[in-house]
Amino acid sequence: MNKKKVDFISSILVICISIMVFYLSLSFKKLEATEVGAAFMPRVYAGALIILSVILFVQSIKSKEDDDSGDFKMVAITMGVIAGYIVLTPMLGFYISTLVSVLALLLFSRIRKPILLITMPVGISLFIYICFQKLLHVPIPLGKFFS
Amino acid sequence: MELFALGLSNVLHWDVLMILFLGVAVGIAIGALPGLTATMGVALLLPVTFGMQPVTGILLLVGVYFGGIYGGSITAILINTPGTPSGAATVLDGYPLAQKGFAHKALTVATLSSGIGGILSVLLLIFVAPQVAKFALKFSAPESFGLAIFGLSVIASISGKSLVKGLMTGFLGLLVASIGLDPVGGFPRFTFGSQELMGGINFIPVMIGLFAASEAFKQMELIFTKNDNIIKIDKVRLTWSEFKSLIPTILRSTSIGAFIGAIPGAGGDIAAFVAYNEAKRWSKNPEEFGKGKIQGIAAPEAANNGSTGGAMIPLLTLGIPGDAVTAVMLGALMVQGLQPGPMLFTQNANIVYTLFVGMIFANFIILFYGSIGIGLFTKVLKVPKSLLTPVILVLCVVGAYSMGNNMFDVWIMFIAGVIGYFMQRYEFPASPVILALILGPMMEANFRRALVMSGGDYSVFVTRPIAASFLVLATISLITPIIRGLLKSRKQQAL
Numbered sequence A: 001m002n003k004k005k006v007d008f009i010s011s012i013l014v015i016c017i018s019i020m021v022f023y024l025s026l027s028f029k030k031l032e033a034t035e036v037g038a039a040f041m042p043r044v045y046a047g048a049l050i051i052l053s054v055i056l057f058v059q060s061i062k063s064k065e066d067d068d069s070g071d072f073k074m075v076a077i078t079m080g081v082i083a084g085y086i087v088l089t090p091m092l093g094f095y096i097s098t099l100v101s102v103l104a105l106l107l108f109s110r111i112r113k114p115i116l117l118i119t120m121p122v123g124i125s126l127f128i129y130i131c132f133q134k135l136l137h138v139p140i141p142l143g144k145f146f147s
Numbered sequence B: 001m002e003l004f005a006l007g008l009s010n011v012l013h014w015d016v017l018m019i020l021f022l023g024v025a026v027g028i029a030i031g032a033l034p035g036l037t038a039t040m041g042v043a044l045l046l047p048v049t050f051g052m053q054p055v056t057g058i059l060l061l062v063g064v065y066f067g068g069i070y071g072g073s074i075t076a077i078l079i080n081t082p083g084t085p086s087g088a089a090t091v092l093d094g095y096p097l098a099q100k101g102f103a104h105k106a107l108t109v110a111t112l113s114s115g116i117g118g119i120l121s122v123l124l125l126i127f128v129a130p131q132v133a134k135f136a137l138k139f140s141a142p143e144s145f146g147l148a149i150f151g152l153s154v155i156a157s158i159s160g161k162s163l164v165k166g167l168m169t170g171f172l173g174l175l176v177a178s179i180g181l182d183p184v185g186g187f188p189r190f191t192f193g194s195q196e197l198m199g200g201i202n203f204i205p206v207m208i209g210l211f212a213a214s215e216a217f218k219q220m221e222l223i224f225t226k227n228d229n230i231i232k233i234d235k236v237r238l239t240w241s242e243f244k245s246l247i248p249t250i251l252r253s254t255s256i257g258a259f260i261g262a263i264p265g266a267g268g269d270i271a272a273f274v275a276y277n278e279a280k281r282w283s284k285n286p287e288e289f290g291k292g293k294i295q296g297i298a299a300p301e302a303a304n305n306g307s308t309g310g311a312m313i314p315l316l317t318l319g320i321p322g323d324a325v326t327a328v329m330l331g332a333l334m335v336q337g338l339q340p341g342p343m344l345f346t347q348n349a350n351i352v353y354t355l356f357v358g359m360i361f362a363n364f365i366i367l368f369y370g371s372i373g374i375g376l377f378t379k380v381l382k383v384p385k386s387l388l389t390p391v392i393l394v395l396c397v398v399g400a401y402s403m404g405n406n407m408f409d410v411w412i413m414f415i416a417g418v419i420g421y422f423m424q425r426y427e428f429p430a431s432p433v434i435l436a437l438i439l440g441p442m443m444e445a446n447f448r449r450a451l452v453m454s455g456g457d458y459s460v461f462v463t464r465p466i467a468a469s470f471l472v473l474a475t476i477s478l479i480t481p482i483i484r485g486l487l488k489s490r491k492q493q494a495l
Helices: A003-025 A040-062 A073-092 A094-108 A114-135 B002-011 B014-032 B038-049 B054-079 B091-137 B141-158 B163-177 B203-222 B240-262 B268-282 B294-318 B324-335 B342-347 B349-382 B385-404 B407-425 B431-454 B465-494
Strands: none
Touching: A003 A040, A003 B163, A040 B163, A040 B431, A073 A094, A073 B203, A073 B385, A073 B407, A094 A114, A094 B385, A114 B385, B002 B014, B002 B349, B014 B038, B014 B054, B014 B349, B038 B054, B038 B324, B054 B091, B054 B294, B054 B324, B054 B349, B091 B240, B091 B294, B091 B349, B141 B163, B141 B268, B141 B431, B141 B465, B163 B431, B163 B465, B203 B385, B203 B407, B203 B431, B240 B268, B240 B294, B268 B294, B268 B431, B268 B465, B294 B324, B294 B342, B294 B349, B342 B349, B385 B407
16 A cells, blocks of 8 residues: 555545544533533544644645555564564463563564574563562562463 | 852761662663653652651752653654653654654753753752742733643644644544543543543553554565664764853753743643744744754753753642642642741751752762763664664563553554554654543643633633733744744745
């Protein structure tokens, strides 16, 4: 997708969001004596967004076509690994998830040297353990299977 | 003057100096780690101070506070992640300059600006504290609203190429900021029945995701390109003439920082953005901002460290904390049996002056650590991207978790990271979102509060001079980029 198309779609999307905001704000109760209640500001924001979206819409139609750049495959893989990381952490605990996820990222990045594949995940987990869990007393999740 | 000498003699003891060195080091480390803020650092170390002498205890917290605000700039410059909210403006020019290979220079500018800004703000504290405090107290809801609007108007100058897109992301950010309980009435907005959403969207996970995670995702695009794996580091030092060109910026930004820091409820983050905006406005080459202009690093860093001295003003002169950190320090002082306020200066003048001298020392220590650390910090950039990126992503996850010890914040960080990646790819600026998340609640709460106080009378915003001035400044901030853009396109058409 190139920028022109993205601008076009985004402007329409934001207009829809603004309309939804207006609709949702109808149910906001007013608790004060003045006319400015909980719904006021969101409506101001939505109104401004509609104006801005229309401008962007017009701009996107008038602008030139652009190429799209950047290889998305590795980005998508990375996002997937991180999503998996976050899903796994409550179950397996932070440290195991970190070991697995960092290893996965390194392998996907075509790192093959065993010394890196071992020291990186372990090193990162150790650093987190020392700095966050021990020194800063952050209760790092240990997972449902281990506690 | 003798009080100074007394304060100096109190500070020049081994244990006090050691505490200062330790505090600043801990502060820098905490400030640099994304997800941990200077405020957290001070709160974490508060219990440690209970068993200490009053002055040493406070100076430990001062060291952590000052160091923490500086530490945020290091990761802001190196990996596009502000370690603390006050570093959010430093990424605008700090990261691009580092990416060009001038990380050493960028870090030097940040260190010098932070140290000098901090020292100047302490001097300001010493000499004009009572007057500033009186002025800061005049701030009520209309004025705070004006300040928030002025802060939000900075969005116009950090929108880069497209003002429309910048304003759009800004307003979308304001909408996101309104998720949760409304700040005045407590009514749940856009929560869809979810318990977690009722607590609102915490801006620190968003900041981590939007800046760090999205940048890390973006780096994966080029992971297999040979030459992009290592950024070349130019050990180019800051030249004397470059430093001289920074002096006006540093002076202006420190004053802005000290002033905003003195206002209760406003801190280093707002100060940094306002100072950045002003630096851009006063510059002869505003279009160079955002691409690695050293003034763009000096301004926010001088301002955020300048706000530390400023925040101490209402604390020490009136006993009113200006933000969360000074509130913790207020607690620390009281535990030690010291009551901040006007009486503190008369009854415990020696302690106050020892504090002043200690604060100046803390800023010098920042300069010291910075100068030896910069060589070390820049080595981080020599690490190949394929190894650095997993580390950054793990830090993002841990940092987002450390905020509130829940996974919801981590998901917010992830979503912000994914959205941030696409925003970057299709040229939707991300910084307006952060400004909106920080200032949106403050703006709305004070707007509605002001109206309640005035009984629905809108004129309160134009009749009160301070509030009106901020609104005028905000209008100027918004219009200047528009006019500049129109003039430029007209010039281009004429050619």
